[in-house]
Amino acid sequence: MRTGRDERAHVRGAQRGSVSDLEALFRAHWQRAFRAAYLVTHDAGAAEDIAQESFLAAIRALDRFDRRRPFGPWLHRIVVNRAIDWTRATRLRSEVELSESLPAPDQPAEAGSEVLAALAALSPEHRAVVVMRYLLELTPGEIAEALGIPRGTVNSRLRRGLDALGDEL
Amino acid sequence: MRRELEQIEIPGEHVARERTWHVVESAFSERQPVPRSSHWPRAAAIAVALAALLAAVASPPGQAVLDEIREVVGVERAQPALFSLPAPGRLLVASDAGVWVVQRDGAKRLLGDYREASWSPFGRFVVAARENELAAVEPDGNVRWTLARRDVRFPRWTGSETDTRVAYVDRTGIRIVAGDGSGDRLLVPRARWPLAWRPGVAFQLAYADRRGRVVLVDAETGRVLWRSRPDGTVVELEWSSNGRRLAARRALAVDDVAVYTWRGALYTGFRVRRGTVTAAATRPGSSARAVAVDGDGQSRLFVTGVPGSLLSGPGAFEDLAWSPEGQWLAVGWPAADQWVFVQDDGKRIRAVSNVSEQFRSRSFPRIEGWCCAP
Numbered sequence: 420m421r422t423g424r425d426e427r428a429h430v431r432g433a434q435r436g437s438v439s440d441l442e443a444l445f446r447a448h449w450q451r452a453f454r455a456a457y458l459v460t461h462d463a464g465a466a467e468d469i470a471q472e473s474f475l476a477a478i479r480a481l482d483r484f485d486r487r488r489p490f491g492p493w494l495h496r497i498v499v500n501r502a503i504d505w506t507r508a509t510r511l512r513s514e515v516e517l518s519e520s521l522p523a524p525d526q527p528a529e530a531g532s533e534v535l536a537a538l539a540a541l542s543p544e545h546r547a548v549v550v551m552r553y554l555l556e557l558t559p560g561e562i563a564e565a566l567g568i569p570r571g572t573v574n575s576r577l578r579r580g581l582d583a584l585g586d587e588l
Numbered sequence: 589m590r591r592e593l594e595q596i597e598i599p600g601e602h603v604a605r606e607r608t609w610h611v612v613e614s615a616f617s618e619r620q621p622v623p624r625s626s627h628w629p630r631a632a633a634i635a636v637a638l639a640a641l642l643a644a645v646a647s648p649p650g651q652a653v654l655d656e657i658r659e660v661v662g663v664e665r666a667q668p669a670l671f672s673l674p675a676p677g678r679l680l681v682a683s684d685a686g687v688w689v690v691q692r693d694g695a696k697r698l699l700g701d702y703r704e705a706s707w708s709p710f711g712r713f714v715v716a717a718r719e720n721e722l723a724a725v726e727p728d729g730n731v732r733w734t735l736a737r738r739d740v741r742f743p744r745w746t747g748s749e750t751d752t753r754v755a756y757v758d759r760t761g762i763r764i765v766a767g768d769g770s771g772d773r774l775l776v777p778r779a780r781w782p783l784a785w786r787p788g789v790a791f792q793l794a795y796a797d798r799r800g801r802v803v804l805v806d807a808e809t810g811r812v813l814w815r816s817r818p819d820g821t822v823v824e825l826e827w828s829s830n831g832r833r834l835a836a837r838r839a840l841a842v843d844d845v846a847v848y849t850w851r852g853a854l855y856t857g858f859r860v861r862r863g864t865v866t867a868a869a870t871r872p873g874s875s876a877r878a879v880a881v882d883g884d885g886q887s888r889l890f891v892t893g894v895p896g897s898l899l900s901g902p903g904a905f906e907d908l909a910w911s912p913e914g915q916w917l918a919v920g921w922p923a924a925d926q927w928v929f930v931q932d933d934g935k936r937i938r939a940v941s942n943v944s945e946q947f948r949s950r951s952f953p954r955i956e957g958w959c960c961a962p
Contacts, residue, residue, distance in 0.1 A: 441612070463598055463601075463604065464798070467604040467607070471608045471611055471612070478615055550593065
């Protein structure tokens with residue numbers, strides 16, 4: 420289990436230019452970042468792009484990063500917000516697309532999971548809250564801060580999300 | 589619940605991780621770490637520097653020093669205004685005020701508050717984009733038609749004397765419309781990247797997808813003719829004037845510039861060892877390319893077949909544009925607020941200063957194209 424002290428050391432090392440410290444941060448956080456993006460977007464290609472862009476954004480901001488803060492929540496906040504934006508934009512596009520178009524390249528295979536199917540029935544905002552709470556293990560207060568919404572809204576979305584998941588499952 | 593979420597299988601997860609690590613590592617290796625000091629001395633240093641700067645500006649000798657600093661960045665004896673272009677043709681320029689057409693004699697006309705534009709194939713029209721509108725405009729400012737679309741980008745016009753198409757990107761993806769504004773339709777959903785029509789061939793469009801692949805598509809049928817291998821992010825696409833070579837400028841990639849044949853084979857590629865390619869332009873009538881490279885804060889301009897660099901200076905060079913006959917190259921130089929016109933052999937250089945002010949712009953104006961004489 421990675422300790423906070425280890426992580427701070429890796430952040431410090433990465434800030435000084437150490438590739439091995441950056442790789443340690445990457446290996447520790449990429450999978451959750453990618454998975455969170457996938458569970459919100461339900462698109463493996465988009466999830467890869469979002470996780471990649473989020474790490475690149477983190478690198479660009481590395482020199483300004485406050486080492487006293489944990490790296491993971493900071494990264495996950497970027498990931499989830501980008502995933503919500505992507506899902507909203509895709510939903511908007513699907514309403515206005517014309518029929519005469521090429522099929523989208525590289526459609527992901529069906530994951531076939533009941534949980535995944537149940538999540539798909541939720542709005543991206545509800546999916547994001549469920550993913551942040553149960554995959555990324557953020558508190559409702561942290562979720563509220565990350566998404567810029569009141570804590571009460573987080574709780575109500577969690578409740579409605581879990582109710583809907585329960586019905587589907 | 590957590591276990592359920594962690595057990596969901598995601599296609600290609602392992603490959604995606606390694607692909608991402610490759611990109612992240614490349615980006616990291618190009619980053620220059622900033623030495624960190626404690627917060628107090630840094631804040632104090634900033635305060636002292638600001639105070640010193642204010643004091644310097646307030647005094648006449650200080651103002652003279654600042655003027656001197658400005659003068660050493662840029663080409664000496666630059667003209668204070670764009671009195672004329674060194675070669676036939678007209679420039680298309682985008683500034684904060686909008687899109688402008690500049691005639692050879694230096695006369696400028698503001699076409700409207702558009703944010704980007706490009707020439708039609710014979711220079712009879714300009715296709716321009718503002719946030720929620722695509723417009724076909726004559727160079728005298730007369731608007732021929734408009735199309736309301738959301739978040740319009742990358743308008744590009746192609747075709748023959750009798751049949752033309754405009755490609756552009758909006759929120760839905762890449763769209764195509766006939767040159768008279770009719771028949772607007774979606775060609776590629778979800779694409780938001782650079783576009784380039786293949787010259788001389790009926791309606792083949794190159795674009796870059798979100799995976800960093802270059803794709804050539806038949807815009808009439810929607811059939812994909814080829815896709816390149818993915819590599820970083822494509823930031824610019826440009827065909828040679830004969831339509832046989834396609835150059836892709838990339839970021840975070842193995843090759844900073846990759847050149848493909850019209851059949852999609854990688855013809856050549858190169859990577860700058862120390863620095864970044866900030867602009868590239870293929871010379872009309874040939875496959876020679878001009879490339880601007882920024883390394884360690886110093887930029888240099890190279891042209892294929894010409895030994896050494898044609899121009900160098902602090903800050904990045906941007907917006908390379910060849911004159912229509914291919915003998916002069918316009919170079920945007922934001923750090924000096926200058927445009928520099930360089931002859932193809934580097935023997936003659938003309939510079940124009942105060943570019944931003946001339947185009948009523950706070951940001952540095954972009955050269956969108958240098959097209960044919962009317």
